[in-house]
Amino acid sequence: MSALLEVKNLQVRVEDREILHGLSLTVNKGEVHAIMGPNGSGKSTLSHVIAGKPGYEVTGGEILFKGEDLLEMSPDERAAKGVFLAFQYPVEIPGVATMTFLRTALNAQRKARGETELSTPDFLKKVREVAASLNIPQDMLRRGVNVGFSGGEKKRNEVLQMALFQPSLCILDEMDSGLDIDALRIAADGVNALRSSDRAMVVITHYQRLLNYIVPDYVHVMSKGRVVKSGGKELALELEESGYAQFEEQAA
């Protein structure tokens, strides 16, 4: 069985600076991987390159998703294939009602996959169910996308989309940033409900705290654009004790 996501010797530049210097990572269906590392280690760059954000130049290596060359695809093609990036800082889009956005996005993905568009009643029913499970009030769905949402609400809105789109790969970029413990728990519960043998997750975080709520199968430590150590979930606890300093020296 081929891996869901294979990142092979990935080298990435932003303007004149190389951020990733040959990063490799293999993620199989059903697995949850945590990527930890200090600020500036390239964690977010990895998530952006997988999702297809403009402004990054891949100078070497490849990314295969379900055996296909992901780097050849536009961001929307990647989304339709099942890649989902939960943003560290979800943007606010005034004037675009959340409901309209969700329906447009879901139908765009379905259309790209050659599936029929969801009827309005079916769509509404589905959104209401998912929203209720995440404690998202209906009036939030009528407002502009993320406009006036608290940090916790924005992250819950990301999880809502994840639940609605049912992607096969979820990348959670610093999902704990800006969240208090209660907000974190609600968002993490939402993510955990989506764990399944058909789906993989890559959880990017600076702190071990998030991994108490979303318990990973594997932990990778990144430093200076490379994975410098991989292990089981106990590696996260080890890091909490000893910090990232040891790896930074190692990478240098």
Added chain:
Amino acid sequence: MNVAVVKPTPERALGELFATARDRLPGSGIVSEVREAAFAEFAKRGLPNRRVEEWKYTDLRALLREVAPLAAAPDQAALAKAATAVAALDVIDAYKLVLVDGVFAPKLSDVSALEAGVRLNTLSEVLEDRDNKVRGDLLLTNATSDVMVSLNAAMATDGFVLNVDDNVALKKPIHIVHVATQTGTAAFTRSLLRVGKGAQATLVESFAAAAGAQTYQVHDAVVVWVGDDAQVQHVRLVEDSHDASNVSTAIVTLGAKTQFNSFNLTSGSVLSRYQGFLRFGGEHANATINGVNLLKDRQHGDTTLVLDHAVPHCDSREVFRAVVDDRAHSVFQGRINVHPDAQKTDARMMTRALLLSDEAEADNKPELEIFADDVQCGHGATTGALDESLLFYLRARGLSEKEAQALLIQAFVGEAMESIADEQLRELAIATAERWLAARG
């Protein structure tokens, strides 16, 4: 038949324009005198060029070159083509009044259905009415000396004279539909709407082309008086063919405690100018004048608004949005005059342009002239591109580049459409914008 190969100079063409049209223009006596004087004024000044301050971004001498000859009165074939064009318009529940090539087309209109309390005449019949001693006034205004308004007075063939009686609230909008069926000719229309005290009325104006009509010109003027305590909504949709020209003027006078709510959307015409002159003539009136230009290819769209706060305690709001693609050019000029007595004026104007290509251009010219000392006036203008971070977010959720742009553009122009109180008209504006976005591919 004249076989001269020498291209007529604009001046000569001007003279011929009126001389050949004269016999067809309704009204004699005082009306003819008003027309002669108006045309003399136009002939003296000619088409405005960039040295005329109010027209500096829309040089008609360069862009329009010359005024096209008067369109012939529509024959049966033209009326049939117009009927098809009218049927293709978005359906709204309104009293439809159709002008084909500048002439009233009763068979395409809903005249018999008009409610009690509305009186309708065509402009041509009032101009021809020799018992009406003030009929010449229909072609006069003291709101502006703009030369294109003079040309309109000289050449107007038809339009409507509408009166809404005091305290009558019209249930349905009055919808004036301008349809062009010819190529290379000009239609001149003028309509007047008087809304009585305490009355409520909605005026919708649509500009459209019948199949095959090209490079035609529309020269329209609308004059509106809003009586004290009355409420008027005004919605314009300019969807002329992509090579047509449209030069339109609205002249509005507001009584005391009136509410006037206006929205213009221009998505058609290679060259368009919509100029609005609005005067607050009574205290405690409230006006919202919003607009959207959706321009692509080599379209040039100009919205110019002049507000006169002549009395105290009036509020005005202007929200204008331009979406400019390809090599198109959008112009917004907003002038606010606050007269010495107009204390407690509250006037705000905000204009934003979205440039979708490197060659797109937007000019914003706000002008505030304030002679009262206890007023609030503000204006703002921005020009920029779509936010890349928003585009990426939408694309990461599965929207194609065009879909993501369309959603953001809808949101951008939506801010100017929110003020349209009537839901069916707001939907109509949104549908028109969606059509433009869909045509982008």
